[in-house]
Structures are given as C-alpha cells and as structure tokens.
Amino acid sequence: MQKLAIQGGKPSRDISSNPWPKWPVWGKEEETALIEVLNSGVWSYNGPKEVEFNKLFAEYTGTKYSLCTVNGTITMQLALEALGIGVGDEVIVPGLTWQATAATVIDVNATPILVDVLEDTWCIDPAAIEKAITPKTKAIIPVHLYGAFADMDAIMDIAKKHNLYVIEDCAHKHGGEWKGKKAGSIGDVGSFSYQLSKHLTAGEGGSMTTNNADLAEKLDALRNVGRRPEGDSLIGADKGIGDYGDDGNFIQSGNFRITEFQAAILIEGLKRLPEQNATRDANGEYLNELLKELPGISPLKRDERETKKAYFNFAFRYDKSEFKNLPIEKFRAALEAEIGIIVDACYEPLNNCSLYVPHTKPARHKLNETYWEGVNPKRFSLPVCERIFEKESVCLHHKVLMGTKADMDLIVSAIQKIYNQSDELMS
Template identity: 80%
Template sequence: MKKLAINGGTPCRDITIQPWPKWPVWGKEEEVALIDVLHSGVWSYNGPKEMEFNRLFAEYTGVKHAICTVNGTITLQIALEALGIGVGDEVIVPGLTWQATAATVIDVNAIPILVDVSEDNWCIDPKEIEKAITPRTKAIIPVHLYGAFADMDAIMAIAKKHNLYVIEDCAHKHGGEWNGKKAGSIGDIGSFSYQLSKHLTSGEGGSVTTNNTELANKLDALRNCGRRPEADAFEGVDKGAGDYGDDDGNFIQSGNLRITEFQAAILVEGLKRLPAQNENRDANAEYLNSLLAEIPGVSPIARDKRETKKAYFNFAFKYSKNEFKGLPIEKFRNALQAELGLVVDSSYEPLNNCSLYVPHTKPSRHKLNDVYWEEIDPKRFSLPVCERIFKEQSVCVHHKVLMGSTADMDLVAEAIKKIYEHVSELLD
C-alpha cells in the first residue's frame, strides 16, 4: 500500500480537521474602525486614519516620514522619480524578485541591470553589484527576500563609494531589523507593500519611508496628483519653495496614487498586531530550521547574525535532489503539498526568463529607440545562481504556517521526512 498522500496515502495533516492558521488576521477592532470611517464620510484623501497610520508606521520603522500609496509597485516608481532617475540611467536590481522591482525602472525610462544573488540567502550579491556599476549607474534596489535581509553594510558601503542612491525593497520585511535598524530606514528610501499576502496587509496598498524631508515632500506630491504637501505636513520644509515644483510653487505632473481611509483603518489595527506576529513567526521559523538541518536533502536559508529582528514573508528552504534519489523538485513540492494541505511553491522566476517581466510586449510604451529596446531586454543577462535556486533548490510556503505552534513545525518536518523515507514511491 502506498504511504504518500499524493499516491492515496493518509496525509500528515487533514486540513478539514486541523486547518492552518488563517490569513489575513482581523477582529472586532477592524470592524469598528471600518464602520467609523464609513460614518465619518471621509473615505480618502489625507483622512485622519491615513495620517495616523503614516505617523505610527514612521515611528515603528524609525524614520522621519512614512507616506501611504496605492500599492507597492507605485512606491518603487515614485521613489525613482523623486530621486530624479530617468532616461539613460541604470539601476541595479537582483535577478530574483517580483517583476515590479525591475518593471518600475522601465516605467521611468531607466534601465534595469539584473545581477545575480547570493546562494546562501537568495538576496542580491554585493560582489555582483560592484561588477555591474558603470558611469550611468544611479541607484541600487536591494530586495529583502522571503525571510532574509540583503547585506546592507556592504550595499551602503558600495553606494557611498560610487555616490549611488539606495532604494530598499521591503515588501517582505515589515519590522525586520539589521544591526538594530529597521528595514526601510537604512537606504535613501524604503518601499513597502500591503498586498493581501504580505505580513502587514490592507488587501492592497503601500508606503514609502525616508529620513530626508525634501524627498518626503517630493514623494508626497507624486502620490497626490502633483500637489504640494498640505500645511505642516512635513516639518522643516519651506512650503513656498520646497515643493516638488519650481520656486513659484508650481505643481508637477503626476496622478492619483492615494490610499483610501478604509485601507488605512485596517493598517492601523494590523500594525498593532505585527510585532507579536513577527516574534511568533520568528520563533517558529528558528525551531523549524533547526529541524530541517537534521533532515537529509533539505537545509535552511542562512541567517545573518546582523539581523537583529526577523520578519518573514513566506518561509523558504533549500532542496537537494541528490539526497532524494534524484527526485525532481517539482515532484517533491507536489508531494509536500499533498501531505500538508497547503500550496508549496518555487521561488520567484528569475527576471531574465520571467513570464511576467516581458517589456518587449509593450513596444508602444517602451521602445524609445532601438538602443534602449536592446538595453531593456532581460534575456541579455546571465543569472546562473537565480536559475539554480528557481529550478533546483527553492521550496516556499505561506507565512501563515509560521503562525501556529511548535507542534505545527514538527508536522512540517515530519512530512518532509515521510517523503524522504518513501521517495521510491515517486520514482516508479
């Protein structure tokens, strides 16, 4: 009789009896807050909930300014625009990330330079950054991927040496800390997403963070139809001349990239829960990683000692088919999914061969000239580590798995061991 669930055996977890923790998390607090917004009649445009969340998130992140926007793609775009990055400029981006990290560079008519990642943590490799710098390079966008932190010491040193801007893509790292500094407070600008799957969510939404008041002024204008910040929005800015326009106070071309009061109300309550949720996820991840380290063929993502607080968007680990008698990783993921009753994915697709990152499908928008058209072709980049991670190593599950108990972590490890012990069933 077959033992593995994918072959008809009994799964390690019957989710009809023992479901995984739900995501998103909400309670009476969100209900009350949403009803309050409904009755207030102030549903958008710098409402009290949005202003409250901006203040709370800035305090939490350890920055002077946090500004809400419509999503975590727009945050990257307006960050680039606020820094004056555009036609002919190059921006260094990791090859293993969500497509928006690179697509927004093209959206400001700059050139994404895709570089490889470190094998130990899947984040951008500082050595590859150095190799990619040219006289046209203007910025680096490190991505703190899944549970790991990009090496911000090395990246900030490189940026200082070459006079480059750093935009932290923190879509996976709300509340994570590097040497005691929170993600989004280290580079020139931080970019956050509140999309439904993220570990701080309002369904959609995003924030930019910065310690630079002039940049905050520009970012605020860009997300608000080019309007200057309202009176007293940012201390220390000359409202007559410090706007994102000229000395006469003229506006700049932009659009409506604002969040709603309903989203902000949910974020205010979600932020109250985030520290405890992050601590719980970290404790469970550390325990699960200790279990994985004892199982042949799987291994944890490296944890840097300079990460003083962990934050997980999804939980990822490495797979080696050699220890599983050559079992292809797709079959391993499918078997684990059947045992646990939840989606088991690969990492993101490397951007040099990603089905969602295809700038050449929009010539009417992106074909500025023949040279630029060639420069934005992602296939011109070689990303062997990214490709190896995607095709051979990566196993990822949603971070809700980490919101349970240590017994839940034991069960994940048990499922992997079960596949290891009965791998022959999958090789028939």
C-alpha cells in the first residue's frame, strides 16, 4: 500500500509535472483588447467596452438591464438602496455565505436576519425564511452557493405571499439556470461578482441585473454619483423614469464605476464562459457519481429543477465516522497533500465569523441600543451552518473541474487512499 503524501509518501498528483488547469484563463484576445483600450484614451466612464459588456451580459442572463460596478459587494448595497430598504427594515440572509451578503444590509442601516441552511445544498432554508418573517421584513437575499442553487420556486412564493423583494446573490452562479431561467433573472435584482476567484473574472468588478426599468435607472444613477443615465449607459431604458431630484441630479450617491480595462477582459471571458461551465458541469456530474460510491462522502444535492450547472468551487460533505473518526481538518490536509491544491472548509457561519463583526465599528453602526443589539450576529442560532463548517465541508477550487475525467478519477482515488489508511492518520 502506497504511503500517504502527508506522511512522506508519493502524492497522487505531482503538480510539478502535472499541474492543474490554470486560473484565470486568458489569451491573445485579452491582450489585444487591453491594448485597444490603452490606445483609445477612453479608460473609464461609460466607455464603449463597458456599454458592450452590459448589453452582452443582459442578453446572456436573459434580463433587460445589466450594469457594471466596482465589485459584488457594492452590487448588493446599491440594490438595497434602489429598493428603498434602510432604517427599521429587516432583510433575511443565509447564515452560510461570504460576509458581504449581510454586511451590505448593515451598510444601508437595515438589520440582517440570519437563518439556517439546508444540509444537502448549503443554501438558505425556505422553512427558516418563513419563520423569520416579521412586519419589518422587506427582502430576502438567497445565495446560490458553490455548486448549488437556492430553491427559487419556494423563495419566490414566499416573497409573493409576504410582498417582499428578492435580491439574488449570484456571485457563485454566472450562467447557472433554474427551470431554464438564468441566475440573476428570477428575483428583483441579480448581484454578480467578478473577483479573481470567480468563474467569470476581471480581477475585481460586479454586475447588477434586473428586468425593472425603474429599478435599472435608480441602479445606474447610484453607481454613477447620482447622475441620471447618460448616453448608452442604460441600454434599452426609458429615460426620465421616476423623479429623484431636479434635472441636475437624480439621487445622492458615490462613484462605483468600473474601468474599460475590466470591461474588455469581461467581454472576452464571457465568450469562454458557456464552454467552461459545460466542462465543469460534465466533470462535476461525473465526479459526484463516483463520490456517491465512497463511504463517508456525500455530494451536494443537484435539484432536478437546476437546468444548467455553474460551479464556483467544488464542494462535498464528509462524515468522519466512516473514516475511523478522522477529524475533518486531518482529512482536508491529507487530501491537499495528495492532489496538490488547497482543500478548504466552506465559509464561516456568520454568527461566528472573523470577518463579519459589526460591533467593531460603533461609530458607524451604533445608531441606537436597539439597533446595536439587532446587528449582533451572535444572537442567531445556526446549528446546520455550524455543523457543515466545523464537521462536514470540503471545498476545492473550480479549476479542478476544468481538466479531464482522468483528473476526476485521481481525486476519487486520493480520497480512497486516505480512507484505506485513516487508522494510521488517527494514530
């Protein structure tokens, strides 16, 4: 029996001779586009590349409007502002997500209400949403997490029943589909991130999508210092919808625009995205079928209503009882040593997250004692989130899914190798 890599044996994959596919992916097309922007002298502010990408991404997501911003955090903040959410309002957020999902709610002086997730998808639990609704509730932010899709049928039914807004956090779901509808086209606003790790990236950046003309105009103004839509910045919108000020300005705001360099990269990346998503989907489906056969390993559920998959990282659940009670930290370390890529836990639950700490900023967030207590994340109980983070989650970068079926076989054989020698790791 081959010795485990973490114990000095030969790894299952020698990345010096057999590296994983690179990320980000770029080529001559990006180089040409960036030089074109450089030579044009138009480096920002509703330039032709940004206008083109907005049009392409709206078409891709099946929405009427798409608008770029500086990142996928500001997208949610501006969505909340455009929907009129603020002081005295509550927004329901899953407890298992990147901290920005909740932090943006605080940034508009509303209160995030953290609820638990489903153990088989790690996405927000519709039953927990129902229980959390109060007369102050104004919106739900479902997060399509890692490879899974939030149950948008149940969420939209709840929203309709209680007259709530829905902001889809699609930072992990560019190109995913629910019953034939793209992520970001189902709720009132879709929020996308183009941060470096995302499967459509320009290093940083974000997009807001919507089918509502009035919302689109507000979002466009909010990202552009409050100005009314200018030129072609809002493709297809009827100008002059709503009245948020005199002709000189539309609404108070700041500068959240991206650059033409980012837009140029996004145009080329969007051309590759469908094929990349298809490759990751095929490999993810193949890998999940193999993982089902391993003791102690459970793939995340793929809902039959999810008609197109889009992976941000590849995640699965681990049961240490099948591995001689090998702690998950040791399992992750052993797998990382075998396959030569970082093996991590999921996000920290927001009720005990080192990055989500509103009480470190009293000058900004302590509006009054009631609000101060309301934004204390530790007041929420999230047992499923905590169990997933502490005992079950295993996450790999999505670039592992951009290889071959032989690469998927290698991951499975590495897990099997650890299983066979878990007693040795315990000792």
